[in-house]
Amino acid sequence: MNAQPAASLFVGGRFVEGEGAALPVLYPYSGEEIASLREASTDQVSATCRIAVEAQPAWAALAPVERGRVLLRAAAIIRERNAELSRLETLDTGKPIQETLVADWESGAQALEYFGGLAATLTGQMIPLGQDWAYTRREPLGVCAGIGAWNYPSQIACWKAAPALVMGNAMVFKPSEETPLGALKLAEILLEAGLPAGVFNVVQGRGQVGAALTTDPNIAKVSLTGSVPTGRRVYAAAAEGMRHVTMELGGKSPLIVFDDANLEHAVSAAVLANFYSSGQICSNGTRVFLQEGIREPFLDRLAERLRHVKIGDPLDPDTQHGPIVSAAQAGKIRAMIADGQAAGAQILCGGPGEGAFIPPTVFVDATDDMTITRDEIFGPVMTTLAFYDEEEVVRRANATGFGLAAGVFTQDLTRAHRVAAGLEAGTCWINTYNLTPVEMPFGGVKMSGIGRENSAAAIEHYSQVKSVYVGMGGVEAPY
Numbered sequence: 001m002n003a004q005p006a007a008s009l010f011v012g013g014r015f016v017e018g019e020g021a022a023l024p025v026l027y028p029y030s031g032e033e034i035a036s037l038r039e040a041s042t043d044q045v046s047a048t049c050r051i052a053v054e055a056q057p058a059w060a061a062l063a064p065v066e067r068g069r070v071l072l073r074a075a076a077i078i079r080e081r082n083a084e085l086s087r088l089e090t091l092d093t094g095k096p097i098q099e100t101l102v103a104d105w106e107s108g109a110q111a112l113e114y115f116g117g118l119a120a121t122l123t124g125q126m127i128p129l130g131q132d133w134a135y136t137r138r139e140p141l142g143v144c145a146g147i148g149a150w151n152y153p154s155q156i157a158c159w160k161a162a163p164a165l166v167m168g169n170a171m172v173f174k175p176s177e178e179t180p181l182g183a184l185k186l187a188e189i190l191l192e193a194g195l196p197a198g199v200f201n202v203v204q205g206r207g208q209v210g211a212a213l214t215t216d217p218n219i220a221k222v223s224l225t226g227s228v229p230t231g232r233r234v235y236a237a238a239a240e241g242m243r244h245v246t247m248e249l250g251g252k253s254p255l256i257v258f259d260d261a262n263l264e265h266a267v268s269a270a271v272l273a274n275f276y277s278s279g280q281i282c283s284n285g286t287r288v289f290l291q292e293g294i295r296e297p298f299l300d301r302l303a304e305r306l307r308h309v310k311i312g313d314p315l316d317p318d319t320q321h322g323p324i325v326s327a328a329q330a331g332k333i334r335a336m337i338a339d340g341q342a343a344g345a346q347i348l349c350g351g352p353g354e355g356a357f358i359p360p361t362v363f364v365d366a367t368d369d370m371t372i373t374r375d376e377i378f379g380p381v382m383t384t385l386a387f388y389d390e391e392e393v394v395r396r397a398n399a400t401g402f403g404l405a406a407g408v409f410t411q412d413l414t415r416a417h418r419v420a421a422g423l424e425a426g427t428c429w430i431n432t433y434n435l436t437p438v439e440m441p442f443g444g445v446k447m448s449g450i451g452r453e454n455s456a457a458a459i460e461h462y463s464q465v466k467s468v469y470v471g472m473g474g475v476e477a478p479y
């Protein structure tokens with residue numbers, strides 16, 4: 001299989017070969033090399049930022065609706081090419097084609113469509129001050145750096161590019177070194193849709209390329225999707241230059257199932273919240289708290305349903321559960337499974353699997369202090385925990401440094417809202433899980449991040465407000 005792009009980087013409206021270290025791209029299912037890229041050198045990173053800074057003012061000077069139109073055209077092109085783009089996403093990530101066809105580029109297209117449509121509404125305020133008045137202008141930040149994780153590479157690129165570009169910023173995007181291909185397609189599509197050359201650029205590379213980007217003097221903002229340890233480093237490095245940041249980081253989110261929950265729906269939600277994309281989703285509800293009365297029927301039904309999961313070739317449309325993104329990540333997940341067993345938790349179903357595959361794995365008899373309960377695993381591993389009452393479960397759910405997401409299943413309306421209000425999380429779901437429509441703000445609290453993606457809230461993180469005071473009378477000085 002060959003997924004070789006024309007060159008590794010996309011800079012100033014054209015493909016450019018990288019001058020840094022080799023970056024092989026492996027298909028997670030077979031380990032086969034599907035493309036051979038090169039990282040950007042440090043000089044190439046700074047040259048790209050200079051090109052972006054030169055291209056940005058003319059883009060920002062366009063009427064917002066003209067910028068919006070480019071994003072809308074890009075969304076339409078993505079939809080026309082969804083089959084081909086989804087296949088590439090599957091090759092890059094190993095995720096089943098039945099997922100990538102509906103969840104990845106489609107979500108990216110929705111972001112471009114949403115922010116493209118929002119363009120005309122991005123206005124300031126008029127503030128009456130008696131005789132005088134003031135107004136505010138919502139202005140772009142300049143050049144924004146986007147740095148992506150490997151689980152939803154194209155969606156992440158679109159979620160960052162769409163609000164940045166509609167506000168008149170330029171962007172230099174660095175995808176994860178594990179999944180570098182989708183962002184290059186986005187750059188080509190945006191150019192085809194009418195985006196001026198140099199406004200959206202892609203550099204490739206590992207962490208040190210991201211670090212060079214973060215501290216480049218032409219970068220005004222860094223938006224990272226990645227792990228908490230990387231987030232701490234990037235946030236600290238960005239602070240040195242007083243750069244704006246958005247941090248979309250990891251989680252260990254609670255999914256709370258009360259006795260009165262609809263059993264079948266709660267099991268479905270727990271399955272999706274733990275095993276979709278082989279569990280490689282930041283907002284996954286990996287601590288499943290089960291109230292004592294529903295615990296046994298829930299676990300019986302869960303085990304029964306997991307027996308039928310189709311694991312295998314991600315390009316087979318029937319496959320529901322694909323490989324882990326890399327051998328290194330599979331190794332980390334297996335180490336966590338072994339740790340859980342050593343700590344005394346029992347495996348209800350699943351286990352370490354073989355090669356690139358780790359089946360959906362459920363732990364029972366876990367306790368709050370175990371590493372499998374405390375740390376993000378970022379793989380198909382669910383930890384179930386028993387609880388008795390509401391006050392107890394909210395306290396235990398919040399006893400974590402993470403705060404990305406949370407879910408509650410109950411038929412009791414007032415309890416559902418009370419628990420959602422009490423949970424320390426950027427996003428809470430009631431009687432569903434992991435739905436992230438573009439209309440709704442998405443992001444974390446506590447160590448899970450800063451800032452919000454999606455919705456009008458994202459605009460605030462890609463713009464700054466200028467106040468203009470207008471004096472309508474004379475000026476009198478005391479001396």
Ligand SMILES: NC(=O)C1=CN([C@@H]2O[C@H](COP(=O)(O)OP(=O)(O)OC[C@H]3O[C@@H](n4cnc5c(N)ncnc54)[C@H](O)[C@@H]3O)[C@@H](O)[C@H]2O)C=CC1
Nearest residue numbers: 148149150175176206207210211226227230248249250282
């Ligand atoms: N909150 C959210 O929206 C999401 C969060 N994630 C989180 O991402 C993690 C998994 O993704 P990974 O790619 O393994 O994360 P990672 O933290 O290893 O890498 C993320 C990105 O940061 C870059 N990077 C690494 N060191 C850097 C440095 N010093 N300076 C600048 N850039 C640097 C990497 O090259 C990569 O592009 C999980 O913790 C997951 O929860 C993943 C998807 C969504």
